[in-house]
Amino acid sequence: MSEQQVKKTPAVKQPRQDMPRQDPMVRKHNFSEVALGYTEEMALREASRCIECKKQPCSKGCPVNVDIPAFISLIKQKDYPGAINKIKETNSLPAVCGRVCPQEDQCEKYCTLGIKGESVAIGRLERFVADAAMAAGKTGKPALLPATGKKAAVVGSGPSGLAVAGDLIKKGHQVTIFEALHKAGGVLVYGIPEFRLPKQIVQTEVDYVAGLGAEVKCNFVVGLTMTVDELMTEAGFDAVYLGNGAGLPYFMNIPGENFNGVYSANEFLTRSNLMKAYSFPGNDTPIKVGKKVAVVGGGNVAMDSARTAIRLGAEEVYIVYRRSHAELPARKEEVENAEEEGVIFKLLNNPVAIIGDDKKWVKAIRCQRMELGEPDQSGRKKPVAVPGSEFDIEVNTVVIAIGQGANPLVASTTSALNTNKWGYIVTDERTGATSRPGVFAGGDIVTGAATVILAMGAGKIAARSIDRYLKDQPLLTAEEEAAAAVQDKK
Amino acid sequence: MARIKVKKTLAPGVRQFVVDAPLIARKAKAGQFVILRVCGEGERIPLTIADSDAATGELTIVFAEVGETTTKLGKLNAGEEILDLVGPLGKPTHLEKFGTVVCIAGGIGAAPVHPIVKALRKAGNEVITIMGSRNKDLMIFEEELRKVSSEVIITTDDGSSGRQGLVTEVLWELIEQGKKIDLVVAIGPVVMMQAVCHVTRDRCLPTVVSLNPIMVDGTGMCGACRVTVGGVTKFVCVDGPEFDGLKVDFDELKMRQRMYLAEEKRAFEEYKITCGGRC
Ligand SMILES: Cc1cc2nc3c(=O)[nH]c(=O)nc-3n(C[C@H](O)[C@H](O)[C@H](O)COP(=O)(O)OP(=O)(O)OC[C@H]3O[C@@H](n4cnc5c(N)ncnc54)[C@H](O)[C@@H]3O)c2cc1C
Ligand SMILES: Cc1cc2nc3c(=O)[nH]c(=O)nc-3n(C[C@H](O)[C@H](O)[C@H](O)COP(=O)(O)OP(=O)(O)OC[C@H]3O[C@@H](n4cnc5c(N)ncnc54)[C@H](O)[C@@H]3O)c2cc1C
Ligand code: SF4
Ligand code: SF4
Ligand code: FES
Secondary structure (H helix, E strand, O other): OOOOOOOOOHHHHHHHOOOEOOOHHHHHHOOOOEEEOOHHHHHHHHHHHOOOOOHHHHHHHHHOOOHHHHHHHHOOOOOOOHHHHHHHHHOOOOHHHHHHOHHOHHHHOOHHHHHOOOOOOHHHHHHHHHHHHHHHHOOOOOOOOOOOOOOEEOOOOHHHHHHHHHHHHOOOOEEEEEEOOOOOOOOOHHHHOOOOOHHHHHHHHHHHHHHHOEEEEOOEEOOOOOOOHHHHHHOOOOOOOOOOOOEEEOOOOOOOOEEOOEEEHHHHHHOOOOOHHHHOOOOOOOOOOOOEEEOOOOOHHHHHHHHHHHOOOEEEEEEEEEOHHHHHOOOOOHHHHHHHHHOOOEEEEEEEEEEEOOOOEEEEEEEEEEEEEEEEEOOEEEEEEEOOOOEEEEEEEEEEOOOOEEOOOOHHHHOOOOOOOOOEEEOOOOOOOOOOOOEOOHHHHHHHHOOOOHHHHHHHHHHHHHHHOOOOOOOOOOHHHHHHHHHHHO | EEEEEEEEEEOOEEEEEEEEEEHHHOOOOOOOEEEEEOOOOOEEEEEEEEEEEOOOOEEEEEEEEHHHHHHHHHOOOOEEEOOOEEEEEOOOEEEEEEEEEEEEEEEHHHHHHHHHHHHHHHHHOEEEEEEEEEOOOHHOOOHHHHHHHOOOOOOOOOOOOOOOOHHHHHHHHHHHOOOOEEEHHHEOOOOHHHHHHHHHOOOOOOEEEEOOOOOOOOOOOOOOOEEEEOOOOEEEEHOOOOHHHHHHOHHHHHHHOOOOOHHHHHHHHHHHOOOOOOO
16 A cells, blocks of 8 residues: 555554643633644654554544554654655645544544554544644645646535645646635634634645645635536536535524524634634624523534634533433544533433524523433434423523535536435545536535545545546546446445 | 725715626626625625626625725725625526516615616516605615616605605505506615515515625525525525515514624724724
8 A cells, every 4th residue: 555665663552642732721711722732752652552553454444544554653763754745645634634533433443452442543643743744834745747738626615625626736637616705625714613623724725735726716606606517618617526515504493593692503603713703803703602502413513613602701501412422423522622611511402492582682492301212223312302391591692503404506506417305416426426427526515514534535536537537538447347346236 | 806996975975886896797687796805804794786797897886884894895995906705696686577566775775776677677667666765965876777767756754855755655655546566676774675565565565675684604504694584494695685575574684683783883983993083
C-alpha cells in the first residue's frame, strides 16, 4: 500500500496520552478551541505505543484507508513532513479529520491495542502532524499534471467539494467551485463551532485548494444564479460534481414551533459561527439566547448547539433526548465535554409542544416521558411514550437539532437527475455517477447527514471518475469492473 | 462584489442603486430578491429586485434606511462595491392572463411592485395600481409605475398628493363600484398587506402578498424565514416570497419580525456613535 518503505520501530508500553484541554470553567466563557493538541513530546510518547501491526486493522476502520502504521512510524522518526505526506496520500483534510472524525467508531475502534486496553490515539496524532505542517507553513504544493483544457464545476465548498476540486486540479483540469454562501467551507464554517474546529484551519484548506488554481465563486446559488443544465450547455463545463450537502433543517411539527426564541440548529449555529453573532454588536448579526435553553436532539449538532448556548451566556442548558444515554448518537468525547461544561441531560423525554407567552415568546417546552421498548429496525430500543407523563421545562430559547434533510434547490432544477424518496441524489457508489452523464455527486446530498471523512472520501472517488470521464475512459477500470461483477454476484 | 453604477435619493432616507450584476440580471424575474452584505462584519439582508436588464447586466434595488445595515449601504457611493450580492432568490411571481389585476403598493413597496406590474401587463392584464404613502415627499416610483400601469391611483395619509386616505379605502371603492377584479397583489408594510387581505377576504378576492420576514441564508438552509400559510410552515426564501394572502398568519409574521428589535436598536445606536452622527 505504501509507496515509501517505512522501517518498523519497537513499541513502548504505556498508557494512552491524554490531550490537554481548556479548563471547563474557563472554556465555558470563550469560543477558543477546547482541545489544545499534543506537544511534540506527547505525540512521540503516544506514537511509541503503536506496535505497527502488519495487517493494519486500524486502516481498515478508516473510511479512506489512511496508512496509519506508516504515518505513526514516521512520527516516531520525527519525520513530520513525511508523516503528513503519507496521510495526504488518501486524506486531504487531516487537520479537520484529526479533530472531528468519530475515531472511536472508525480507525481507533479496530486498533489492536484497543482490544485489551486503550487504542492508540490515532486522531490526535493525525491532528498533531497536520498542525505541525501548518505551523511550519508546509502544506506542500503537489505537482500538477499538464492542463487538459477540460472544465469541471463543483457545487458546494464543503469537505466533499473541496476534495473533488483538489484532486481534479492535480489531474490538470480547470475547476470552479460554486458556493451559495459568502464564505467557503460548508458545514465546517457554518455548522461546526470554532471551539471544536477553528475557522482558520478551514480557511487554510480552502486557500490551499484555491492556491492550486481552483476558482472559488461564492455568492452563487446553483439552481438559481445558474442551473446545472446552464453550467453545462452555456458556461462550457464538461462535468459537474454536486456536493451541496444536506442543508434542510427538520422541525418537529409540534404546536408552538414558530414562536420567537425557537431556532433550528442550522440557524442557531449559522448565526453564531458564520455570522459571528457571538461578537455582536461588533459583528452585526444578532442572536437571542435566554437564561434557560432547551436543545432537542442527541447528536453532534445538538451538543454543538448546547455548548454554543453555554458560551453565549445561558445559565441552564438542557439536552432533551427521547432515548437514553447509551443511545446518544453524538461522539462520546463531545457528550463528556458538554457534561463538564454543565449541560443538563434530560434523557428519555420527548417534546410534544412549545408553550409561549402572550407576546408569542417561548416560555416552556412540554415534554413527555419515554420508556425504552423493543428494538426497532435500526436495532436501537424504540422509545415509547408514558401516558399522562407530560411536564413543562421553563426555557426562553429552544434549539431544534433533530437532523437535516436534502435541500431540493439543485435536484429540482436539474434535468434527468434521479433522486430517492427523501430527495437525496441517487449515485453509483463505486463511481459517484448520477443518472445524468457528466454529473456526479457525493457527500451528505447522497448519503444524508453523515461525516466529514465520508463526504471527503466520496469526493475522492468521484474525482477519479470525473477524471476518467473527462478523458473519455470508462468510469471503472477493467479490473474494477470484474471485481464489481464478482461482488454483484455475491 | 458588485459595483454601484448609479446612486439616487428618491425620498428622504430612501435610496436607489443601479448595480453591475450581470449574472443575476440575466436570470432575475419579477418577484425575486437578492441578499447582500455591506462589510466583513455585516449581516445578510434581503432586498427585492426593483428592475433588471439582462442586456446591460444592471440590477436596480431600492431601500429605506431603517437600521444599521441599510444605513451603511446608503453610505456607499457610485463606483464603490457591495461586498456580497447573491441572487436571484425566491420564486418568481406567478404570471398569467388573469384579466384585471389591482396592484397595491404601500410606501417603499412601490419599487418591488414595479417589475410585477410590468410583467403582468406584458402577460396581457389590465393593471390598476394603487400607491399609498404617508406624504408626497415619501412617494417613490410614481413615474415608473405610471409608465407601466393601465391606471394609477395615488393616496397619501395627509392628502399632500392624490387623494387623502388609505389604499384599502380605494380598493374598497373599486369593489363597491362593481369593478370586476380578478386578482389583487399587495406589497408593503405587513399591517397594510394584512388590512388589504381583510378587505379581500370578505369578497373572496384572490390576493397575493410578498412577505418580508427576517432571513439569514436565503436558500432554505436555516428556517429563520418561516411563516405559517394555511396552517403549514413555509420558508419564505424558497417557497415564496409571494403567498396567498388570505391564508397567511400575519400576526405570527409581525411578531417574528420583532424578534431582534432590542438588538437592532442597540446596534444602530452604537453605529451612530462610532460614525460620529454622520449617518
Ligand atoms: C453542527 C454539525 C456538527 C457536525 N459534527 C461533525 C463531526 O464532529 N464529525 C463529523 O465527521 N461530521 C460532523 N458533521 C457532519 C459533517 O459536517 C457533514 O457530514 C459534512 O460537512 C458533509 O459534507 P458535504 O461536503 O457533503 O456538505 P456540506 O459541508 O454541507 O457543504 C455543502 C456546501 O454546499 C453549499 N450549497 C448548498 N446548496 C448549494 C447551491 N444550490 N449552490 C451552491 N452551493 C450550495 C452549502 O452552502 C455548503 O457550503 C456535523 C454537522 C453539523 C451540521
Ligand atoms: C424578501 C424581502 C424583500 C425585501 N425587500 C426590500 C426592499 O426592496 N426594500 C427595502 O427597503 N426593504 C426590503 N426588505 C426589508 C429589508 O430587508 C430590511 O429593511 C432590512 O433587513 C433592515 O436591515 P437594517 O439592518 O437596516 O435594519 P434593522 O436594524 O435590522 O431593522 C430595522 C427595522 O426593520 C425591521 N426589519 C429588520 N429586518 C427586516 C426584514 N427582513 N424585513 C422587514 N423588516 C425588517 C426591524 O424589525 C426594525 O423595525 C425586504 C425583506 C425581505 C424578506
Ligand atoms: S481520517 Fe479519520 S478515521 Fe481515518 S485515520 Fe484519520 S481520524 Fe481516523
Ligand atoms: S492497530 Fe493500533 S497498534 Fe496496530 S498499527 Fe494500527 S494504530 Fe498501531
Ligand atoms: S432565510 Fe434561511 S431558510 Fe429562508
